[in-house]
Amino acid sequence: MQGLGAALPVLLLLLLSAQLPRPAVAEQPPWAPGVERALDPSSRLAVGAARVALHNYNFHAASPSGLRALGQVRKATVKSIPGVGQKCYLQFTTEDYRSRENAGSCLATVLYPKKKSPPAVNIKCINTKDQKQIQEEDNRLYQKLKRQTKPITGSNIPDSFGNIEPALEPVWALAVAGSSYMMWEKSTEKVGYFMTQVKSVKQWMRKDDSLEFDYVILLHEMPTQEMISCHMRLIWLPGHPLKVKYTCDSENHRLEDGSGMESGSAAGIIREREENF
Template structure:
């Protein structure tokens, strides 16, 4: 008994030494892509930049201002969260540039949700303007008066040309095409596929008796990263200070007609009936 008692301290010491060398109990760590876990993204990654562009497509369409168009500058911060049963949601902070001059146009905060079901990305975006809003409105009004007072309808093709050149007379209709096609690009974008407007293949102005301006466009969209060129037909109605009215159909959509927000159903039906031959 005395020998056993003497060996107890040594046995306890051995057990303590062994337990110190054992790994800690396993903890069920969640991977960074686990549901409802927000993870940081490289701001320059394709996913972050693509989501920021989707947000700007929605912004440019809703702004309905050819003089206030913005292009993506630089993504400053991006995170992503997978929401079970809903989709992937991106949280973004980025800078923007004036679409034409490339001057700083202000910064934006946005969220972009790519839903699991087949529907357009859900975008919420807030931007700070460096350009005076009154100045933008005045430029829009000046552009509108120039187009409205045309004695002959504007008809053009290949804007810009294959060398990137654009006649000054076509700059207003090109800017309107960018604003209108932003609706197409926002609606068609997915988490893995994005779009740029590459060229206005053709444009025709319809002379209206009311105050609005109306154009028929054939537009080339550049799909990324597939590098495919997609031909789309777009009908656009614009009046400064009012939402853009856009209808479009693309070859890849099996000629399915899409309706942009702001287009009244009765007006849309009339336009389809009147202009169907131009599609």
């Protein structure tokens, strides 16, 4: 019986341990890498990512008549991808850039890479405006500009009262489309941009069918509230990608290329216009 008495404490310990609840396995927090989590649609990250997606859309659409502005973000989520960056998933409405009428809704993803490169955007939109109508408006605008016998020049568009001369509305719309490339490329998850004013614009008369303009543009950086001056050179022909090159004061005059302009033609433009910078 002595052996049995010695074994009782051990048996009691085994029975008690069997009845104790096992510790629960900790669930992965929603902010863990690779886990998609909900974003407040009105948060700076969600709204900023939606604007980046629209900058990308406006630039690639290359249509001064089809420009869109952000309406309202309806739904947003974000996922941190280890070694890659932060990816936002968005659903939002848009407005016509000029009339502010409903222009349709969009679905988009915006990846902010860890490496210093532009956000990667994938965007699909539903149009409320007929695409053929947009193309016809672009062609009318193009013909109006092409018939000019003297180069178009202008400054302070809009003026201090927010007004734009009707004759300068087409070059303003082209500035919005072209500057969308700048704002898309320069944006990060913490910094975004608005184009506030065309400080100056000058048209270069060309022998081919394209239209070419030199701009000095003011970008409003958020949330720093800085005003950044950028020089943009833009070439446009309806139905073709925009050709954009720019340099900003904050970038030590580093020339950036947008839209796949051939390096040879780009270099030619630089040599031809350098004295006019």
